[in-house]
Amino acid sequence: MAGTGKAHLRPGDDVLVTVEDLVVEFPVGRGRTVKAVSGISFDIRSGETLGLVGESGCGKSTSGRAIIQLPRPTSGSVTFRGVDLADLSDEEIRQRRTHIQMIFQDPISSLNPRRTVGDIVAEPLRVWGPSDASEQEAIVDRMLDSVGVDPDTARDKRPHEFSGGQCQRISIARSLVMLTNRGNLHRSRRRSRSSSRSRGRGRGRLLICDEPVSSLDVSVQAQILNLLEDLKAGYGLTMMFIAHDLAVVKNISDRVAVMYLGKLCEVADPDTLYAEAAHPYTDLLLGSVPEPDPTVEIDEGLIEDGELPSPSNPPSGCRFRTRCERVTDLCSSEEPQMRAVGDDHFVACHHPLAAVAG
Amino acid sequence: MDTAVDPAVAARRPWIRRFVAKMPWVTRFCASWLIVIVAAAVFADLIPGLADPNYQGFLFGDGATNEGPGLSHFLGTDNNSRDILARIVYGARVSLTVALAAVFMGVVFGGFFGSLVGFVRGKTDSTVMAVVDVILAFPGLVLLLTVVTLLGRRDLVVIATVIGFLSIPPYTRVARANALSISRREFVTAARAIGTKKRTILFREVIPNVLPTLLAYAMVNAAVIILLEGALAFLGLSVEPPTSSWGTMVNASRVDLQINVWPAIWPSLALVFTVYSLNNVGDWLRRLRSVRSAAL
């Protein structure tokens, strides 16, 4: 694994985002850097939900943030609606933010504690219009209502008066105000006319969800997951769903990518991936999920420590080789490339658990 | 500590009343004292029956020096037969002006620079903080002594400006530390993701969250500044006589300490109690904030 390669990228006009060879480095002091993401590629079709799953420190959140260019990636391209965001100036990026939004893991931290809910949700309108106050209020009310928050009681309250689940709804409402704003539609139409090349490419709006339910209780988690599914259908959104919980990712995604230590391991549709994992790491992850069913046999053998190597000094070749049972010499000398093992099922492994197609 | 009563504040009375209801009685007392002392300093000229602070009665055969507390002079007179109460009231002007100047310059300039560099980070940050560190490397009073002396002039404006200028660095530090952690919060990232301009983020998202901490710090800092001005005055290096200042009064009282302790006691009490009130109310505000943030 640790795979580079782009075999899993799809051609076609309906691809909204294509990320190629994405690298994100962070400074760790004294001029040294650590690669949080080291060369991954993936794409998302319009109307699709891509699930990005992996353990902490694998670079999944960083990948999500690289798409909205916060911060800008070190290298690689992020092509959104046919335009490479890396080529754009800060101001051009800012203009494009109307089409890409993000919701965060900590719902309370993602709302300014000193502003009212109405004010927070109306913020995108202040930046992008319409500037008419009553029009703004109507939009805010409609959005709060559609995420299941009563606008009349919520509008004048501050975030700390709400529970985590409620705050997450409010922050979703803020993103929706942005993505569904008619003023934006207008503006973007005008711009796409000027750059005719982007016209034929995928349309749609992207909502990046960075661990949106992992700080919530399970009952609230289900509410938010259902809400996201509803909103996606209702507004025709495209989503990227980043999480560490495999069951949650499977539930919401149309396609799942598994990440390990800054690299992609496996890409497939969720039902295939969970039924016939081809990468040993995917298999390990799936075997570790505690199933709420006492009749399921637990693999009691896994006791020894097997933890992430340091991302500042990753293993050569396949990055998973230090924890892999199927490791051979090839794994340390050569980095595996993405290749197909089935219909829309790709794996970056020298010794996959499933036969390689073609 | 907004003590002005304008209609907007009056409309929110119930809120203030609830606020006051939460205060322990000591804090209520301290807050009242602060209001009284501020009012007395502001309206000193209008207080009926308050003597002229510089009128030396004994020169005109009108009163003696070192009188004890009595009816004609409520708190007695000093060794120049000046009315102590009047001198304390006018002395409060010096202490409070200096404290206000320090808080104002600290919050406005220190708060702004600190928030700015904490938000943008990078080179601006290291440069500004290097300067701040150098200024902070001077022991406060020593630097103050040097600057005040070298300036030659020692009126209230000079003293207040110098002390105000020297309080910018500590506020910058406090503001920066706060802005750093606030800038890492996700609502700032969210604002950027919405496409809000950086300047707007600084003023709408960062600074409003830095301010409460800065104001709580300002209470405590005001107390320190009043002590500093007191020390400066005690050394004879604050505002030039005959303008009264609490520290100057304490210093002057030393000569006749054997004969009359009152001229030493009253300004000391005024100083100690004002500083204590600031500390007490400041601590209370901080406690209130920490409870509130813990509840988040």
Added chain:
Amino acid sequence: MGSFIAIRLVRLVATLLAVSFLTFLLVNLLPGDAINALIPIEAQQDQEYVAQVRAEWGLNDPMLVRYGKWLGDAVRGDLGESIVTSRAVSSEIAHRIPVTGELMIVTVVFSVLMAVPLGVMSAYREGSRLDQVISGGAQFALSVPGFVAGLLFIYVFAMKLGWFPATGWTRISNSISGNLMTVTLPALSLSVIEVAVYARVVRSDLVTTLKEDYILSARSKGLRDGFILFRHALRPSSLTLITVVGLNIGLLLGGTVVVEFLFALPGLGKRLLDAIFQRDFMMVQGITVFVAMVYVVVNTLVDLVYLVVDPRIRKAD
């Protein structure tokens, strides 16, 4: 770890340079011509004499040149000579360090010894009557400046009770008991605020530490409270205390000026004051730079102490 120390040292030198330059700038640029200190105003009518003195003191050279000269001398320990007494500034400083140094050391040691137990008791019994008394007392003590405390002590212990001398200093080399008599009241006056500051730091830090999971974990192991308090909790809190003591040295240096003035002690602060009144700019400059240097060095030492006590910082290197 080695590079951590190296970085600290480079920063130390850089700060010292900046501080000395700033002082030089301050003393030389601010209104108030040094010539006023050299020649009485009345005598300044004689332009020729003024020009001669200016040349003699190098006052006509560009500022940077004068700074370079002064710095070159300063590095070799020569801070110039007093305009008023014509004695070497460095020897004047050296002569007065024992007084101020002793005063500060006694104050810091006494304050820490008082503050730690008070803070610990207060934090251990958070919210109790004892805590309220200690915290309230500390809040009050924080409001009593050195000169007020000093005057009170002089009035009570010197004038009324006659236990201690009101003013003056006996050097430790002359008489140990005499020295103790003269250091007690000034050090006590300085300690009032210091004890309060340190006790509050220890308390608030310890209150937070005692709520940490690792304290709970230590309790669940069945360790005694005293053991947990001193072996587990106090150590992180002591780091904060050391930092605050370091930062407070600046305040304390200011405090010694006041106390030396009040008790008429022949210390560095008193000398600075005198120099200020005499407009002895070489002396002011020398003492200010020296004091700033002490402050910067002490705080660099504090950083190094951190390095010894906190393993996380060692790792960060």
Added chain:
Amino acid sequence: MPDNVANSPLLEVDDLRTTFTIPTGDVKAVRGVSFTLDRGRTLGIVGESGSGKTVLARSIMRLNLGTNVTTTGTAAFDGNDVLTRSPSEMRQLWGSEMAMVFQDPMTSLNPLVRVQRQVTEHLCRHLNLNRSEARQAAVDLLREVRIPDPDTRLRSFPHELSGGMRQRVCIAVALACEPSLLFADEPTTALDVTVQHQILNLLSREQADREMAMVLVTHDLGVVAGRTDDTMVMYAGTVAEYAPTVSLFADMRHPYSEALMRSIPLTSFPSHTRLAAITGRPPDLIDPPTGCAFSPRCPYVQDHCVNEAPPLVEIDDPAHRLACWTPVGSPEALTAFEKNLAAGLPQAVAVDVSTTWSPTGGVDG
């Protein structure tokens, strides 16, 4: 007495109540919990945040700090009530008889103290070992919890270890004096899923090897399944359902247990399976409802539920206990649900997965 000690339960908790007094009122965190735990058995306590599961564990351990906590009821450990013991008597129990593993291994080890001292300090106290004996014991312990190269690790500071390693150290600390009862309070919540699996396996194995009783506190139904003998589901400070784990998962009778189960996505479900979310929020514990605490969110709610709190009683299987007037699957529950659905009660509507959503007027508030 001595001869039936071996047969008497190790831990017998009866009507335990814990209240925190805060400025705005009394938070009734635990409101009358009773259960027994036999030697060498494992009990899983499952609940969401605010259910009182952690407070319950800490109350039994007498580890709730502060002057604003009151605990009533009894918690008999080995036949003696721990709640009435003096602090010094508790110190004899802590570590040697009952031990605890905490949620966050990052914060539950002292960052300034080397691993060796943290593992050995209570060994010296409880078992009167000298330095070298304690060190040897520590090496053995670390080896037992599968920490490679224990000699080096003893000299490390906690921050030099990974999260999983630190939790292993915490487990070693807890196991050091061979306690007969171990509380594991969300021991894997802060860890990654693969590490969680290792740590749970380690705990299970140690528990079995040492014939030690274990209370596993968690929010995750998946963690208790297959790893505990009994499971107790807590809601708003009370016990909702308490049964042998196998029979609980086979037949969830409390509407809350059922709802909790139905709201979790499973890897065995096909993608995009609609989850049955629980509407609303847990009650305010300063002023909890007089009736069943779950009644405001329960799809089977009847008037009776709101007025009177159901007692925890045995149903069919004597080991399966339940606090509910309308157990799932009972005829009363079915009629109540039909009635609630017809009345448009949100919690009933939400369970009915066929509901559609429209952009205006959201669902499940």
